Amino acid sequence: MAACRVRFSGQQHSEAVEEFLNGVQTFKTLEKITDEDALKGVSLLFTDTASLWWQGIRKEVTTWQDCLEVLKEHFAPRKPPHQIYKEIFSDAQDNNTGLNLFIIRKRALFAQLPEGRHAENVQIDMIYCLIHYKYRQHMRRGDISSFQDLLQKGREIEEMLAEAAYVASGGWGEKLKPKRCSFCNYRGHTVEDCRRRQQKRGGGLLGDQQNLTGKDKTLRSEEI
Structure with a gap:
């Protein structure tokens, strides 16, 4: 397990815990490490607060599955649905956040709800109203049938907006200069x-x- 590159310092955040567990499980599978050996070596992956926590409960954990469960319970306890809904609707997409990252964050919150709570089209309904207007003005809700459609249309819109910004800044030719009269030297006419x-x-x-x-x-x- 020492060769595994992922480490966990004890962040009490569900995303950090899931990232650590996914990394450990992937390494364990690829290296064909048994549950018994993984349990013995997992302490090498804990640092700071997580290391102290493991020292205190190590004797109580007898299986690899127990290790995964107590880690989740202590550092990423399941939030009640009403709190998750609050986080979903607490912030809309700002002008500096790409659509892909925004959707990833919202879907991660939906994943914390009880399984089967909302179908994909319902999740899109709930997220669509939070998407920045610069995207929504170019795509209607009725044209989106899946998250894949939403992300694809988002990429197309971002490319279009980037191209428009490039042209406006003077790209692909000389920047249009305002008219200036050679007689009176005022701008706005010839x-x-x-x-x-x-x-x-x-x-x-x-x-x-x-x-x-x-x-x-x-x-x-x-x-x-």
């Missing part, structure tokens, strides 16, 4: 649409017309 230029040109034409009118009057007076 020289062809510049009102100041049009007004100035209009003023110039009016002045020319006035000059021409004055010349006509002079010529007429001279003729008289």
Whole structure:
């Protein structure tokens, strides 16, 4: 058992306990270690609080199955369903958490409920309302029939959002620059649409017309 890389320090958290037990059981199976030898060597995998705890109860544990059960009972006691439901609905997905990680966390909570409590489609119903709007606006609940569908659509949406963000930042070509008028130097329009230029040109034409009118009057007076 000393070659097993997983260790347990005594965290009172169901996920940490399950991770440790899964690692130990996998190693035990692959190395074909008997229950008796596993029980003798499991102390090598405990550190800190877990090591002290094991020293205190070691004589009471006679089988490998007993070891697994007392470990769960002490460090990961089963939560009552109402507390699990509270944890499921206590937090919605934030903008920085990927959909895959969010779903993994929620499904881990559902797994702690009594077996058969909720079918997969009911679990999706309960989770869907907690998913961030940036995902929900691109996928309808009716289009999702399984968690596999949900995760696949989530990956597609994340790729689409990443591509849109890349393009908006100037990727795949020059970033679009705001219009700037070369006449008045203001942004938001071009020289062809510049009102100041049009007004100035209009003023110039009016002045020319006035000059021409004055010349006509002079010529007429001279003729008289």
